[in-house]
Amino acid sequence: MDDDQIRLDDTDRQLIGLLRDNARLSVSALAGKLRVSRGTVQNRLARLEHNGVIAGYTVRLRQSAQPNRIRAWMTIVVEGSCAPDVIRALRGDPAVTALHSTNGRWDVVAEISADNLEAFDRALGRIRLIKGIVNTETHILLSTHKV
CATH class of the missing domain: 3.30.70.920 (Lrp/AsnC effector binding domain/regulation of amino acid metabolism (RAM) domain)
Incomplete structure (x- = not known):
């Protein structure tokens, strides 16, 4: 699949939104907020990183x-x-x-x-x-x- 055509579902978008708010949330916390298993979060994070949707994590300063x-x-x-x-x-x-x-x-x-x-x-x-x-x-x- 082309980078421009990576398909994101609602769970992917919610996961990305949570990470935008706080990229330090643990996999357990993310799973709890999304109401999915830790394995689901880990697999989605790995896929999003591998496909370049998540290019990295950073610190935002006030x-x-x-x-x-x-x-x-x-x-x-x-x-x-x-x-x-x-x-x-x-x-x-x-x-x-x-x-x-x-x-x-x-x-x-x-x-x-x-x-x-x-x-x-x-x-x-x-x-x-x-x-x-x-x-x-x-x-x-x-x-x-x-x-």
Whole structure:
């Protein structure tokens, strides 16, 4: 089966949702919340990981835990059919924390993060040199307000 055609059922989606909320939940806790056996959870996790649906596990920090970190959105125009190559290059940059395909004037929105202005400037310079990027516009996030 093609990676783009991996079929997820309701239990898979619920399992992924639970992991998004707390990837540290034990297999037993996941099984209890899903009302299935531990073996079912283990088998589904193994299948989702093997098929690349679950690409990895990570830690999310509260913004208040990183008060001086510089964060920004960079909107990017990509030349012709270069989007897959540009996205691949952006995924490899440690300053890029998320990527979003968009419609309209911009092709890609990259979320960027750096420890200080010098590191941020270096990240912008690296990104702007990626082959296939035609134009960028960067917006530093000054504060975040909960809706």
